[in-house]
Amino acid sequence: MAKRRIVSFEVNGDNVEVAVEPRQTLLEVLRDELELTGAKEGCSNGNCGACTVIVDGVTIDSCCSLGVEMEGRQIKTVEGLANGTELHPIQQAFIDNGGLQCGICTPGFLMSTVYLLENNPHPTEEEIRLNLAGNLCRCTGYDKIIRSVQAVAGTS
Ligand code: FES
Numbered sequence: 001m002a003k004r005r006i007v008s009f010e011v012n013g014d015n016v017e018v019a020v021e022p023r024q025t026l027l028e029v030l031r032d033e034l035e036l037t038g039a040k041e042g043c044s045n046g047n048c049g050a051c052t053v054i055v056d057g058v059t060i061d062s063c064c065s066l067g068v069e070m071e072g073r074q075i076k077t078v079e080g081l082a083n084g085t086e087l088h089p090i091q092q093a094f095i096d097n098g099g100l101q102c103g104i105c106t107p108g109f110l111m112s113t114v115y116l117l118e119n120n121p122h123p124t125e126e127e128i129r130l131n132l133a134g135n136l137c138r139c140t141g142y143d144k145i146i147r148s149v150q151a152v153a154g155t156s
């Protein structure tokens with residue numbers, strides 16, 4: 001086993017220190033070391049978006065970044081959206097509009113929506129579809145997700 005390195009960063013407002021193997025992806029660090037299992041492993045190669053988290057304000061595929069690269073970074077995961085038992089407005093909008101799909105794709109869709117609305121609070125349908133283009137669903141569809149984003153953005 002390769003020698004672990006201590007890496008310090010912030011996750012959902014909490015400072016953490018983790019002993020990370022050089023080969024571990026951020027997704028593996030979140031899931032296996034920090035027990036934050038909201039981000040999912042779909043493809044492991046940057047194509048499906050199931051592992052999407054926000055690092056320093058930008059969405060990334062956590063399967064394609066190394067944990068050791070996270071020193072000093074601020075990370076937001078789907079676990080950080082709700083405020084106690086109160087859901088984030090985006091989570092509630094996905095429930096209310098049927099955009100809540102399976103546990104594999106939904107966390108990524110939510111995080112990409114958080115990023116979109118933080119940077120563009122009133123996106124057009126085209127901008128929503130473009131922003132979510134990196135998040136794949138293999139089984140149902142996208143329309144209810146688009147309607148959910150429009151609902152929370154007040155553009156439906
Ligand atoms: S698991 Fe990371 S993009 Fe698919």
Ligand code: FES
Binds near residue numbers: 102104105136137
């Ligand atoms: S991959 Fe989640 S509902 Fe299709």
